[in-house]
Amino acid sequence: xxxxxxxxxCIAGPAVIFAGVSKAGFGSGAAFASxxxxxxxxxxxxxLGIMLPLLMLIDVSSLKPYWRRWSTPDVRLLVIGGLPGVxxxxxxxxxxxxxxxxxxxxxxxxxxVLWRISLATGAxxxxxxxxxxxxxxxxxxxxxxxxxxxxxxxxxxxxxxLSRGLTKTQxxxxxxxxxxMLNIAKFLPYAALGMFTSQSFLANIVLAPFALLGTWIxxxxxxxxxxxxxxGTTYVLLMVTGTKLIWDGxx
Numbered sequence: 083x084x085x086x087x088x089x090x091x092c093i094a095g096p097a098v099i100f101a102g103v104s105k106a107g108f109g110s111g112a113a114f115a116s117x118x119x120x121x122x123x124x125x126x127x128x129x130l131g132i133m134l135p136l137l138m139l140i141d142v143s144s145l146k147p148y149w150r151r152w153s154t155p156d157v158r159l160l161v162i163g164g165l166p167g168v169x170x171x172x173x174x175x176x177x178x179x180x181x182x183x184x185x186x187x188x189x190x191x192x193x194x195v196l197w198r199i200s201l202a203t204g205a206x207x208x209x210x211x212x213x214x215x216x217x218x219x220x221x222x223x224x225x226x227x228x229x230x231x232x233x234x235x236x237x238x239x240x241x242x243x244l245s246r247g248l249t250k251t252q253x254x255x256x257x258x259x260x261x262x263m264l265n266i267a268k269f270l271p272y273a274a275l276g277m278f279t280s281q282s283f284l285a286n287i288v289l290a291p292f293a294l295l296g297t298w299i300x301x302x303x304x305x306x307x308x309x310x311x312x313x314g315t316t317y318v319l320l321m322v323t324g325t326k327l328i329w330d331g332x333x
Contacts (some may be wrong), residue, residue: 126183131277148255158220167226184331190289191324
């Protein structure tokens with residue numbers, strides 16, 4: 083049950099705007115923060131079900147400015163790998179309790195932040211060498227799985243794409259088309275698993291303008307907002323909300 087009250091709007095509205103900004107302007111890597119935030123106020127499965135149609139709306143809205151500017155070979159590799167990952171995510175969801183989902187979503191959020199901090203401090207280094215095509219299949223599978231259970235496919239896809247020598251805009255365009263395709267692949271399993279309800283549909287209608295606003299901001303912010311500022315803010319948000327979800331899942 084989703085209560086479309088002032089409290090819901092205060093949480094969900096900014097979260098959905100943030101998803102639009104991240105997906106349309108910054109390679110989708112932090113858009114899953116929106117599902118993490120929503121999972122604080124509604125049941126995790128409901129949060130995922132609410133966010134998927136909105137993410138698909140953002141995908142469609144983002145396609146035009148990046149049309150045909152993606153790397154087709156890299157998209158192909160990640161999609162081929164991603165589809166089995168989506169299937170694995172669906173199988174896990176069938177047996178997962180709400181608390182297990184909270185733990186998974188929270189853990190993905192916290193691990194993502196720790197990973198980014200490790201990269202920034204030099205504790206972990208990603209090779210500058212171009213990853214082979216087989217790595218695209220592997221990271222595609224990871225992306226498919228994580229995008230199903232928490233809409234967090236951006237980070238594993240980014241690890242692969244950052245090694246492929248893409249320009250900033252080519253990288254962005256590749257993530258837009260990739261997750262447009264993976265989100266379509268997720269839609270039927272989400273429906274079959276009962277993650278869409280009349281309440282989530284009503285929430286989608288109310289939140290759609292927030293998604294479009296975030297997309298509009300993101301496309302423009304892509305050229306003017308420093309990525310370090312955007313992701314620095316994101317990491318704080320993810321660490322706080324992810325830790326809260328882990329605590330809720332445990333207790």
